[in-house]
Amino acid sequence: MVFQVKLDVFEGPLDLLLHLIEKEEIDIYDIPIARITESYLEYMRMMDELDLEVAGEFLVMASTLLYIKSKMLLPSTEGEGGDMLSAEDPRAPLVERLLEYKKYKRAAAFLQEREAEQQKIFIRDAGTEGPSPLPFEASLFDLLSAFREVLQKSSSRPSLEVTRDRLSLDEKIAELANRLRKRSPLDFFSLFSLQADRGELILTFLALLELIRQGLALVRQAEPFGEIMVYRKKPSRGRIPEVPSKV
Amino acid sequence: MESLEAILEALLFASGCPLSLDKIQEVLEGVSRHEVRKIIQGLQCRYTGGGIQILEVAGGYMMATRAELHPWVQKLQRSRPAKLSRAALETLALVAFRQPITRAEIEEVRGVSVDGVLRTLFERNLIRIVGRKAVVGRPILYGTTKEFLRYFGFRDLSELPTLKEIEALTAGPGQEGEGRP
């Protein structure tokens, strides 16, 4: 018997059985169980020889086949003579399973055809960024209300008398720009340390506004009232930085 | 005032996915469904014979290139998503034609474990969880997604042929006639 070497085309024991039935032109309603069992087992030996891992399901089916075979060999225990009712035929459950599986195998083939057909049409390539919705820029209002939250949170904490020298606005701007250069975008809230006092918080906020004004930072949210993210913006060369109309 | 046809054309072009009538009406405010349909028909006419077509798919309208041109467009585009494997297609067929269905029910028919395949179908957004079955263990029930409709080019689920119809379509000569249920 000639085996197809591409054993992995079988999606499971039912698939293999169907293949054998079709190849040997067997009537699915009258499966010569001894013959098909032999073919099936031979196939399994092949897999074994080829060192293919035989999945458990194949072994289960093998024992099912052997069981049916042995049942068929027995003279009818119920004393009905050789004439068996199909419902009592030990092959009946297997035939039913095969037919059921075959239905969906055909349905799969149908889907495959549709897939091939559909793959011929192209929709617009939305670009490298993928389909992520364009985040829109956050308004000054969004910024302010977010900042208010920061202030509220900080004031609810016992104010620490921090004696460390406060940075100037320019230094704060430089610091912020530096942080953005290292990582962009940054979560708006992460800019503010809750340990800082009110003056420090305001300074940070002003620095952010200044960066936005200079066109060095961009504030966006993915959705209204969404999280506010601060993006680094490269200074546009040869162009006067625009002042965002919203600020 | 811009013509509705021009606006609709721009919308169809800009949208990356099928545009439903509802969505179109939402954007165009105060235009009836009938009118939208008429305009789209007009556009479809105008595009006939060109390189682009306007399709009705997955509950909406979508612009796409004409299938006959795929050899050229293919040259341009990056790799397409890999075709589904046979295991994935068989499993998807069960989900599509018997939804809602549990994993155990799929495995019963296919005769093999489908864990990995279900995951693949999930990752490709072709199936979704639609609920739980009211039996012991309350197993998860699976169904298909909108993306499934788009992927295979169906307008809606009712466009799926029945298993019987598929059988009639594909049963070749010399196949055993399956008279039984």
Add this chain to the structure above:
Amino acid sequence: MESLEAILEALLFASGCPLSLDKIQEVLEGVSRHEVRKIIQGLQCRYTGGGIQILEVAGGYMMATRAELHPWVQKLQRSRPAKLSRAALETLALVAFRQPITRAEIEEVRGVSVDGVLRTLFERNLIRIVGRKAVVGRPILYGTTKEFLRYFGFRDLSELPTLKEIEALTAGPGQEGEGRP
């Protein structure tokens, strides 16, 4: 044979970025630059007055919606139910699977402040306050809403897959579990 105009139209449509003359020539093999230009001019003519235009930009040719239609296109993009951000989804997942849960408990798991995210989830009516925890400070307890069930297509909370079930579907070594035996 398909018309060059139709092919070019399909190419311009399908391409996500400006198409250079070189690229076009590469795809159309053996068509002169002069000819390509002429065809594009023809297309530009055909598109005049519609919702789409063919622009000549830095790197080549590109299809785009007409600028005047921007308000509608923008409306479409805005009206698209914005997908939840990753942060929002993670937070929502925690609320869903561990409800009722306090903000501090969420932050402990996520390791970041979730104030902004919680607000988003509130605005979108996906979570609600279900009570207060009987510990010092009586922090607010959060849970999911009806809208949450609707958004994700669940009938009731018991339909939510368990963390284990989700893991089985999404994690894993990424192998398809096919190609058997």
